[in-house]
Amino acid sequence: MAKIISFATQKGGSGKSTLALVLAAPLATEYGLRxxxxxxDYQQSIVKTxxxxxxxxxxELLKTNPAAQYPYDVFALGLGQVFDFIDDPEKDYDLIIVDVPGRADGDDVFNVLTACDAVIVPLVSDYLDRASTAEFMNILEAIKKSADTHGIAFQYFGLSTKRVAGRREEKQMDDYIDGLGLARFNSYLSNRVAYSRASTLYSLLNPAWLRYAGGNKETADEIRRLCDELVERLDLPTRKAAPAGTGKNSTASTDSN
Known part of the structure; x- marks a missing residue:
């Protein structure tokens, strides 16, 4: 059965769609996940990418490799269509990633969040973002307590994004979240231009694409640490991955509403 995660926040510009883009390709190509x-999301950033x-x-890839496929599938869905998708027994995936709208003011968003095995909240250290993000994570804590009462598996984690090394606000954010007793990842993503060039076709762990995106070994190491922690926390399976750039899912599709 697929694990379902979402990247969610009530604060725009925190990098939730970027997180999905950065992680999905390496989890497919390097870790062998379907x-x-x-x-x-209203902006449809992943579909547009x-x-x-x-x-x-x-x-261009098809010219040299006619059998090439995208490494994972992308679907443009409304929130009301998510449950039909995840309940479809013909959908054979290891991991379903849901990029929800950047708001927390409707039952449609929270209904989808409660269907997830884990919700990952981008943490941006700017002071004005801090209280809003913590408020959202406190809501997730309430959902978790209710889920625990009913024996339903549900986790949530904060994940630092756009992190700037040595900036005191980063430590303040960590201390703030820890002081509230909220869960967060040990790994993080720094403020790197390469992440803004993440692709749905090539993983940033692909050396050629990493160089093209302006990344380096530190970029790759950061992504690997985050992928490893995600796999461990969610107990995801790992398989021998397909060669980089060949894809691995049976279809490469972008569906519309």
Whole structure:
């Protein structure tokens, strides 16, 4: 049965769609996971990346490798369609990633969050973001307590994004979240331009794409640490991955509402 996670926050610009982009490709190509990304955000950043940014590269790839596929599937869905998707027995995935809208003011968002095995909240250390993010995580803590009471598996984690080494606000954010007793990842993503160039076709662990995106060994090490921690915390299976750039899912698709 697929594990379901979402990247969620009530604060825009925190990097939740970027997190999905950065992690999905390496989890598919390096860890061998069958992955579906459900893009439910109004901005459709992940769908647009595939359709507008990656399409030309994919066409070029097909010229040399006619059997090439995208490494994971992307679906544009409304929040009301998520349950039909995850309940469909024909959907054979190890991990379903849901990118929800950046708000916390509707039952539709919270209904989807409660269907997840884990919710991952981007933590941005700016002072104005801190209280809003903690408020959202306290809501998730309430959901977790209710889920525990009913014997339902549910986890949530904060995950530092756009982290700047040595900045005192980063430590303040860590101390703030820890002081509230809220869960967070030990790994993080720094404020790197390479992450803004994440692709739905190539993993940033692919050396050629990493160089093209302006990344380096530290970038790759950061992604690996985060992937390893995610796999461990969610008890995800890992398999021998397909060769980089060949894809591994049976289909490469972008569905519309």
């Amino acid at each position: 992955i579906a990304v459900l893009d439910c 595939r359709e507008q940014v990656d399409a030309d590269n994919f066409e």
